[in-house]
Amino acid sequence: MNTIYSIRQPVTTFTSVTEENQINYQRIEQAIRYLEENFQRQPALEEVAEKIHVSPFHFQRMFTEWAGISPKRFLQFLTIDFLKEKLQESKNLVEAAEAAGLSSQSRVYDLFTTLEAVTPQEYKQRGSGIRIEYGFHETPFGKCLIGITERGICWLSFLTGEQDPRVELENMKHHWNNSVFHEDQFLTQAFIEKIFAPTATSQKLHLLVKGTNFQVKVWEALLRIPTGSVTTYQTIANSVNNPKALQAIGSAVGSNHIAYLIPCHRVIRKDGILGEYRWSSVKKKSIIGWEMAKAVGE
Structure with missing residues (x-):
């Protein structure tokens, strides 16, 4: 379903x-x-x-x-040897959490995250009745498009190169195809600041995602990857109890429509190669390196 x-x-x-x-x-x-x-x-x-x-x-x-x-x-x-070390560190973190009875950090994760499923009827309406405020903004990783509903952030994507912003807007409209769209740069700017320049008093962010049950399980697993860490497609597959579903895992990771917040960029190949990214491989390198640098600083 x-x-x-x-x-x-x-x-x-x-x-x-x-x-x-x-x-x-x-x-x-x-x-x-x-x-x-x-x-x-x-x-x-x-x-x-x-x-x-x-x-x-x-x-x-x-x-x-x-x-x-x-x-x-x-x-x-971003070298292969260093990323292999980071993969091993991430694996050890998960194993340590499991040994402590945290079930892949799920209890820690629950302290920060709540999931609320809407009814099947709401899904069948394909976004009907949802109003989405959107805006284009600058971020530390280039220009982005963000979409906001009264229930939370429903879209965040980066523009690549000299891409026409209207193309990315059409991508969002296609995903939420029966919704009502309205540009509101003032509203969305406030969310951009919460995401990329939060203060100590910033409230937690709410995300609204649309996908199959399997996709949502994968995106939920992505949220458990710590900032400054990386993991493999195999580890994600194991965490959702589908160790052989690597192709499906890759497809679900690539279908993520809320960039950065659902950190699909933190998933790399087991050989230490970063691999492709929906919003360009160079941007993936930028985000991973930037997050690692911040983690070292902290």
Whole structure:
């Protein structure tokens, strides 16, 4: 049976978002791509700065302000050997939680998250009667589209490259195809600040997702991956009691329509390769490296 759930998700601390940060992120993404393509010969800071058309001093300062660490250290987080170590750490965390009787951290997770299923009739209406306020905003990872209902955030996606924003808006409308849509930049900006620049008094966020029971179970499992950690498709499959359903797991991860908050970016291949991402592989590297840097800082 297909179901819609409302999910309450904890927030963590992020740096504030400004227009300057957005411009810098575009350059940072270019730098990450260049560093990755030329990692074996370890390009100098001056070379990378020249490629993104800024001075070496400005590039170093810009990157460090964004990530909290140097470009070289950031790239080390994305090497295969380091990611394999992180995978092992994550596995040990899960095993430790199970040994403590927490059932894959489910009890810890329940402290922050509640699930509410709507009736089958509500699902059959395919979004009918739901009003969605939406807006386009800058984030530490480029421009995004966010959709809000009275029951919570129902959409969050990143625009890629020079993508026409109207294309992403149509994607959201297709997913919630019988809903009523209304642009409200003022309302949605408040949610963007709660997500990417929360304060100590910020309230927990509520998410509204639409998917099959299996998809929702996978997305629920994604919420249990700690910030700054990564896991494998196999681990997710084991956590939902479908160890052989790797293809279905991958499909469910890729179908996630609330980026970042439901952290599908934290799922990588067991060989330590990051793999693809619905909103571009470079953005996946940016988010993972950024989160790891913040976790180290904390």
